[in-house]
């Protein structure tokens with residue numbers, strides 16, 4: 001991997017240059033301390049890459065919350081209207097946990113039967129990472145997702161007055177070569193400062209979760225009363241799933257429009273919703289809230305580990321920040337282990 | 341007869357395509373060739389892919405399923421009651437249950453076009469059945485996938501031992517494929533016993549009582565037998581433990597599970613149980629795997 005440096009003052013210039021590679025998305029401040037991921041092409045100075053979490057993560061760039069998968073005349077062979085196709089997009093300000101989340105979505109959507117809706121947007125996505133600094137809700141360090149060495153095209157780590165720029169792919173290299181005025185070779189001082197920042201950042205994490213043997217612990221505790229307790233507290237509003245960068249369940253519904261045109265629509269869904277596991281005849285395989293809450297945690301921390309060798313939680317803290325009743329994933333696992 | 345089945349899928353492997361197309365969500369058109377009432381609320385739909393080469397090459401494993409689609413109405417997973425050894429025509433045995441199935445019953449006639457995606461799921465581990473006895477136990481609609489397996493085993497008659505089918509229904513008019521099964525039983529190619537919960541005074545020359553009772557009367561060499569059970573959740577509650585009591589190892593008992601499915605290809609999450617996606621790792625599981633997944637059988 002090639003490392004370069006870029007003067008901090010040149011950031012707007014880089015963002016302007018990135019427009020060549022697609023529409024540029026970045027976190028922007030909507031209200032004090034509330035960030036959302038938006039297209040900044042009209043004013044690149046709105047970019048706030050240091051913002052820790054946008055409410056809804058980047059997954060919306062790849063799969064819209066609602067899109068038409070197939071359409072046509074009712075009862076006839078449908079075609080793909082390309083409703084989800086976003087064209088070339090540049091995602092600026094991606095943190096290490098997000099890069100890991102992106103890799104998890106790739107595992108799910110690009111293995112076996114590749115999902116063409118995801119794939120077409122993914123293939124045109126340029127990923128520009130940004131080195132963040134944790135707050136009290138971040139626990140990526142515990143999830144082993146606090147740093148990355150691949151999965152991005154460029155990665156900018158802020159240092160005093162400059163960025164250390166890691167070039168991760170040949171697309172990243174294209175960007176560098178097209179903008180020789182922005183980048184210069186990194187110095188030994190840059191590397192030293194970068195490594196010091198890395199160490200200081202490790203010290204800065206205040207939230208920790210013990211994931212040792214967690215799948216086994218969960219296996220042993222699947223009938224634990226803690227799930228009933230959580231079931232009483234959780235509203236099953238699904239906020240935690242909507243904001244989670246790796247939660248990507250969806251529902252499919254057919255709609256009939258005026259004039260006999262129909263569409264098959266795909267909508268974000270959450271395993272916490274009451275009807276999620278309902279089958280014909282009305283039987284609900286997870287009618288109890290407790291079972292649905294348990295399903296979410298098991299799927300992330302046990303099921304995914306068994307299937308892919310790692311959990312599907314990257315420790316971004318979004319679900320902690322957005323739960324209306326204050327359910328905290330870290331505390332949940334402390335309970336399960338009997339530590340609280 | 342030498343017959344080559346498609347290999348079982350390696351889950352979470354390299355990308356691959358469904359026979360019905362590169363977009364796994366896009367159904368391939370198939371024409372309804374024949375519709376036949378099996379019981380008052382179950383119909384057999386015979387379909388043929390409109391694309392001639394797909395119709396000829398579409399291959400599946402017994403126990404796999406397809407998604408049947410009517411744009412504007414919906415999609416649903418359905419098992420295949422026909423055998424891959426008799427390709428060209430695809431049969432589906434469909435019960436009236438809700439939006440999509442009502443539409444199929446009320447608005448679809450011979451000559452109409454429907455959409456099919458598949459084949460989906462893992463199917464029965466039939467390779468392991470060769471040179472063994474196979475005991476099939478069906479309850480209600482569970483006969484649909486087992487009829488596909490039955491035809492398959494009959495077509496490969498010389499490579500398997502005994503073929504035994506115990507099939508329980510609620511009443512005589514609910515028995516699926518009744519004429520066919522009775523005539524196969526007479527021919528002696530397979531040992532077939534039908535039972536109904538109650539004949540209710542109608543003509544019935546099969547047995548009366550629950551299907552588990554039929555098990556008491558079959559002589560089995562459990563060491564050379566595989567058991568395959570398909571039926572509703574209550575059926576499993578009784579049948580599986582009874583098989584274990586009869587001496588079957590839990591890894592020699594197979595069952596097929598029904599779950600809510602949307603995508604059928606391991607993406608939407610709806611069919612997830614424990615760590616498995618029923619649509620990819622299933623719908624066929626060994627009893628051993630099934631009891632080790634929370635919620636898999638009894639909820």
Ligand SMILES: Cc1cc2nc3c(=O)[nH]c(=O)nc-3n(C[C@H](O)[C@H](O)[C@H](O)COP(=O)(O)OP(=O)(O)OC[C@H]3O[C@@H](n4cnc5c(N)ncnc54)[C@H](O)[C@@H]3O)c2cc1C
Nearest residue numbers: 275280416417418419434435437438439440441484598599
């Ligand atoms: C592997 C497998 C094999 C099957 N094989 C067969 C077979 O061979 N023959 C057969 O007759 N049936 C079979 N089924 C069952 C069959 O798929 C359902 O009966 C069928 O999908 C019913 O569709 P429907 O639209 O008519 O019923 P509906 O009840 O209208 O809809 C059923 C579907 O709609 C959705 N749904 C239902 N309720 C809700 C709700 N409250 N909120 C949101 N969505 C909801 C779900 O997707 C549900 O599965 C099988 C199922 C599986 C999983």
Ligand code: SF4
Nearest residue numbers: 234235237238240323
């Ligand atoms: S955000 Fe909180 S209340 Fe809502 S579903 Fe998630 S855990 Fe339950």
Ligand code: SF4
Nearest residue numbers: 244313314316317319
């Ligand atoms: S479960 Fe919570 S902390 Fe983990 S990745 Fe999802 S939103 Fe972030």
Ligand code: FES
Nearest residue numbers: 603604608609619
């Ligand atoms: S049906 Fe969508 S994951 Fe199995």
